[in-house]
Amino acid sequence: MTARANPFFGREPRPHLEGDFAREELALAHRNSALPLEALAYDVTPLGLHYTLSHFDLPRLDAAGFRLAVGGRVARTLSLTLDEIRRLPARTLRVTLECAGNGRGLMSPRYPSMPWLHEGVGTAEWTGTPLRHALEQAGVAADASEIAFLGADRGFDRGVEHDYGRSLKLADASSDDVLLAYAMNGAPLAPQHGSPLRLLVPGWYGMASVKWLTRIEALDRPFDGFQQVVGYRYRKFAGDPGVPITFAKPKSLMAPPGIPDWFTRRRLVEQGEVTLAGRAWSGAGIAIVRVDVGVDGAWREAALEPQRDRFAWQGWRFEWRAIPGEHELAVRATDATGATQPLEPEWNTNGMGNNAVQRVQVTVR
Ligand SMILES: Nc1nc2c(c(=O)[nH]1)N[C@H]1C(S)=C(S)[C@@H](COP(=O)(O)O)O[C@H]1N2
Ligand SMILES: [Mo]
Numbered sequence: 001m002t003a004r005a006n007p008f009f010g011r012e013p014r015p016h017l018e019g020d021f022a023r024e025e026l027a028l029a030h031r032n033s034a035l036p037l038e039a040l041a042y043d044v045t046p047l048g049l050h051y052t053l054s055h056f057d058l059p060r061l062d063a064a065g066f067r068l069a070v071g072g073r074v075a076r077t078l079s080l081t082l083d084e085i086r087r088l089p090a091r092t093l094r095v096t097l098e099c100a101g102n103g104r105g106l107m108s109p110r111y112p113s114m115p116w117l118h119e120g121v122g123t124a125e126w127t128g129t130p131l132r133h134a135l136e137q138a139g140v141a142a143d144a145s146e147i148a149f150l151g152a153d154r155g156f157d158r159g160v161e162h163d164y165g166r167s168l169k170l171a172d173a174s175s176d177d178v179l180l181a182y183a184m185n186g187a188p189l190a191p192q193h194g195s196p197l198r199l200l201v202p203g204w205y206g207m208a209s210v211k212w213l214t215r216i217e218a219l220d221r222p223f224d225g226f227q228q229v230v231g232y233r234y235r236k237f238a239g240d241p242g243v244p245i246t247f248a249k250p251k252s253l254m255a256p257p258g259i260p261d262w263f264t265r266r267r268l269v270e271q272g273e274v275t276l277a278g279r280a281w282s283g284a285g286i287a288i289v290r291v292d293v294g295v296d297g298a299w300r301e302a303a304l305e306p307q308r309d310r311f312a313w314q315g316w317r318f319e320w321r322a323i324p325g326e327h328e329l330a331v332r333a334t335d336a337t338g339a340t341q342p343l344e345p346e347w348n349t350n351g352m353g354n355n356a357v358q359r360v361q362v363t364v365r
Helices: 023-031 037-041 082-086 131-138 226-231
Strands: 068-072 078-080 091-098 121-130 146-157 160-169 179-184 198-200 213-219 251-254 267-269 272-281 288-295 298-301 314-322 325-335 358-364
Touching (some): 037 272, 082 121, 121 131, 251 288, 251 358
Antiparallel strands (some): 091 121, 146 160, 272 314
């Protein structure tokens, strides 16, 4: 990775933001659409309602002429067509994908980037072939320690020009769950989701699942791509080497009850029995074991569906006897390791991994 002077902003880092959202954040929010929270009603997010996040422009790749190059520390370099990949053993996995930047817009001060609130998440049925089949065909050399994945999209971040790329340790890449995915909910990938081929890394935050995947390289050293060494790290202060971002943290969301006000999205609920419902998930295939709902600060346990798919969210429900007045609802998940959601965001320089509890203001009449 060669760092060059930032051609757009000089060498200064972008200052953090407070208060009103900037025009640039608004532009990113339009490009990278969110899950409408009422779509939490679906276990599998319908096409078009799944969130999407792309750093640069969406490349237009032609499926017929598509080739996936596999090279580096391998016995045989490969150039696979989409049909060749489709002929490899197929798997379909139901996977909840969440952007590592989800919740960034709720941290203060904010990192100038995509200002997600809660909605950078979705669940799809992904079909593809386990990556290991392609790796076995290529014959990964004994000295290879990592596999790098490169997309067809290119741009600048913080002065560094690069193809979007990420890597996995060879052992992680060899899991049967890591897919070369060519279909989402039974349909060919849409352009924004990586058409015609993407990597899908269940249990990790979304950045690992490289879209428009065109090159795979086996490396005998750590991958030094920008999105690996600079982009996705938890840092407490500027210059902090930080720690790499990997698995998703436990999180839960509620479909806001009642009806909204068009502009403020505040909720109006009729008094009486109200069923609150939503979804909860964690990373690394770890199950959620408990969801609590807070009503005006008093927490009670919700009914939780068991984990049916290792990498997909679990539904929860809670019967609320709503009494007239102003109320604050909140939801908090705990996973099988005992990890739970913090009540307040845990700040880091780039607004990553914010799994603080969601709060919903409700007026009951
Ligand atoms: N090539 C490429 N792959 C990428 C990205 C990208 O910008 N370029 N964005 C990543 C990030 S940050 C996320 S959260 C997921 C989003 O996947 P989706 O748009 O299908 O929801 O893709 C990841 N893969
Ligand atoms: Mo992301």
